Amino acid sequence: xxxxxxxxxxxxxxxxxxxxxxxxxxxxxxxxxxxxxxxxxxxxxxxxxxxxxxxxxxxxxxxxxxxxxxxxxxxxxxxxxxxxxxxxxxxxxxxxxxxxxxxxxxxxxxxxxxxxxxxxxxxxxxxxxxxxxxxxxxxxxxxxxxxxxxxxxxxxxxxxxxxxxxxxxxxxxxxxxxxxxxxxxxxxxxxxxxxxxxxxxxxxxxxxxxxxxxxxxxxxxxxxxxxxxxxxxxxxxxxxxxxxxxxxxxxxxxxxxxxxxxxxxxxx
Amino acid sequence: xxxxxxxxxxxxxxxxxxxxxxxxxxxxxxxxxxxxxxxxxxxxxxxxxxxxxxxxxxxxxxxxxxxxxxxxxxxxxxxxxxxxxxxxxxxxxxxxxxxxxxxxxxxxxxxxxxxxxxxxxxxxxxxxxxxxxxxxxxxxxxxxxxxxxxxxxxxxxxxxxxxxxxxxxxxxxxxxxxxxxxxxxxxxxxxxxxxxxxxxxxxxxxxxxxxxxxxxxxxxxxxxxxxxxxxxxxxxxxxxxxxx
Ligand code: HEM
Numbered sequence: 001x002x003x004x005x006x007x008x009x010x011x012x013x014x015x016x017x018x019x020x021x022x023x024x025x026x027x028x029x030x031x032x033x034x035x036x037x038x039x040x041x042x043x044x045x046x047x048x049x050x051x052x053x054x055x056x057x058x059x060x061x062x063x064x065x066x067x068x069x070x071x072x073x074x075x076x077x078x079x080x081x082x083x084x085x086x087x088x089x090x091x092x093x094x095x096x097x098x099x100x101x102x103x104x105x106x107x108x109x110x111x112x113x114x115x116x117x118x119x120x121x122x123x124x125x126x127x128x129x130x131x132x133x134x135x136x137x138x139x140x141x142x143x144x145x146x147x148x149x150x151x152x153x154x155x156x157x158x159x160x161x162x163x164x165x166x167x168x169x170x171x172x173x174x175x176x177x178x179x180x181x182x183x184x185x186x187x188x189x190x191x192x193x194x195x196x197x198x199x200x201x202x203x204x205x206x207x208x209x210x211x212x213x214x215x216x217x218x219x220x221x222x223x224x225x226x227x228x229x230x231x232x233x234x235x236x237x238x239x240x241x242x243x244x245x246x247x248x249x250x251x252x253x254x255x256x257x258x259x260x261x262x263x264x265x266x267x268x
Numbered sequence: 269x270x271x272x273x274x275x276x277x278x279x280x281x282x283x284x285x286x287x288x289x290x291x292x293x294x295x296x297x298x299x300x301x302x303x304x305x306x307x308x309x310x311x312x313x314x315x316x317x318x319x320x321x322x323x324x325x326x327x328x329x330x331x332x333x334x335x336x337x338x339x340x341x342x343x344x345x346x347x348x349x350x351x352x353x354x355x356x357x358x359x360x361x362x363x364x365x366x367x368x369x370x371x372x373x374x375x376x377x378x379x380x381x382x383x384x385x386x387x388x389x390x391x392x393x394x395x396x397x398x399x400x401x402x403x404x405x406x407x408x409x410x411x412x413x414x415x416x417x418x419x420x421x422x423x424x425x426x427x428x429x430x431x432x433x434x435x436x437x438x439x440x441x442x443x444x445x446x447x448x449x450x451x452x453x454x455x456x457x458x459x460x461x462x463x464x465x466x467x468x469x470x471x472x473x474x475x476x477x478x479x480x481x482x483x484x485x486x487x488x489x490x491x492x493x494x495x496x497x498x499x500x501x502x503x504x505x506x507x508x509x510x511x512x
Contacts, residue, residue: 060292065284068295073302080303084310104324111321122314130310132339143374143395146383150269150277153375160372170337183325185336188448192347193361200361213327248285253383257283 065251072249074138079237081131088124089226098222100215103178128170135166147250155243158236165233172225187213273381327488341409342402418442420453423510437507440500461487466512473509
């Protein structure tokens with residue numbers, strides 16, 4: 001008897017297993033049934049050793065309150081844009097060379113010669129715009145719906161950190177093509193950081209890898225852009241989503257529960 | 269929110285949740301549809317708008333306007349609006365830092381129990397105003413002329429060829445990125461370089477030319493310009509030499 005069972009209420013009727021006709025042979029008969037049995041075995045084997053199914057069920061079969069609408073897809077769309085950036089970024093990293101003498105040529109190689117290079121670079125470039133727009137829209141949704149209020153305060157704070165990190169991604173990524181626009185915008189940007197109080201000068205020295213724009217500045221931006229900040233973003237998205245699943249997404253604020261449904265002890 | 273309001277909220281929420289639908293497959297279906305739309309938009313933008321690569325970065329020939337990505341325009345515009353040097357750090361770091369802190373702490377100072385936007389007039393108005401302000405600043409930033417412009421009238425005693433040279437010099441200086449580090453009149457950044465508004469009072473034109481050729485780091489050298497396009501270089505010196 002397999003231990004992992006798909007909870008029946010969520011499966012549409014057409015997909016539910018049909019009961020065997022009385023009198024048919026015991027055991028799996030058709031190859032399709034055999035394959036299904038094999039699949040269940042594998043899942044069982046993994047689950048017996050990891051107990052993943054509990055967490056998965058907790059995440060996937062939790063209830064979403066009534067009235068949830070399209071505005072609630074903005075968060076996951078942001079996450080999807082981030083994943084798209086990660087994938088296209090990996091392909092760009094296969095060709096990119098973060099040295100001041102070769103960076104520009106490597107990007108030109110990507111655009112002119114690499115297979116689908118211009119397309120992938122375009123996706124990465126415009127994906128950043130899409131992601132920034134989606135972050136702001138998602139933030140506006142949670143703001144106007146009052147979703148930052150008790151008990152979701154912490155999720156708002158994590159969200160603001162994600163917003164800042166997203167902007168940091170676009171700032172560090174802007175330098176990498178190393179064309180005129182990239183270079184001069186970054187010089188000015190770093191200088192602006194430098195005018196800040198207390199940490200300002202240290203921050204711009206850290207970004208430049210020294211008191212002036214030098215040979216290692218580019219590789220420093222590259223490391224920040226492709227390892228430090230994305231790592232932080234991925235970790236914070238994990239925390240953000242954990243809290244969303246734990247606390248549940250808000251219902252639209254003007255919605256009231258219609259009837260007093262009786263609640264189980266563990267749902268309150 | 270006091271204890272009572274918190275408990276009321278949790279009870280109400282538990283009911284709404286119990287009356288809701290499971291995340292899988294209902295919310296997942298919407299999320300997936302949105303993911304497909306997102307990907308389609310990115311792909312279409314990539315195909316239509318492409319990925320242009322400008323000329324290679326060249327720290328010496330600096331006829332280039334530093335321009336950030338469009339979603340930084342609003343920050344950039346705050347910078348342009350606040351001109352007096354003593355306020356510049358406030359504009360660059362003060363205002364954005366303050367906004368970030370206000371944003372971080374929002375759930376801790378807005379603690380009312382009400383969630384409907386139409387019944388939270390202060391929060392809703394502030395939100396809408398913020399959106400309009402950012403949109404307006406972005407619009408201004410997008411339409412701003414080159415940030416490397418010097419708004420300055422020529423000295424009244426200049427005429428003819430000298431005037432043409434002065435104007436040419438003003439243009440070259442404006443386009444050479446000097447303003448990223450120097451202030452000239454109303455324009456430019458306050459440091460790291462010294463203010464050039466009345467540089468000719470301390471330095472004769474010959475000394476200015478010498479500094480342009482052999483500057484102290486981090487300023488870029490204009491030696492190449494002097495060799496390749498001497499008339500531009502001379503115009504630069506003439507313009508800077510007039511700043512008294
Ligand atoms: C990389 C950026 C971000 C990602 C990937 C992300 C992802 C998500 C997802 C998937 C949800 C589930 C509900 C929904 O989709 O609306 C969510 C909820 C939430 N997010 Fe984000 N988010 C990001 C940035 C932000 C920002 C910038 C804020 C606000 C400053 C924020 C605040 C919240 C809050 C308060 C909730 C709970 C909403 C509710 O329960 O109704 N998030 N986020």
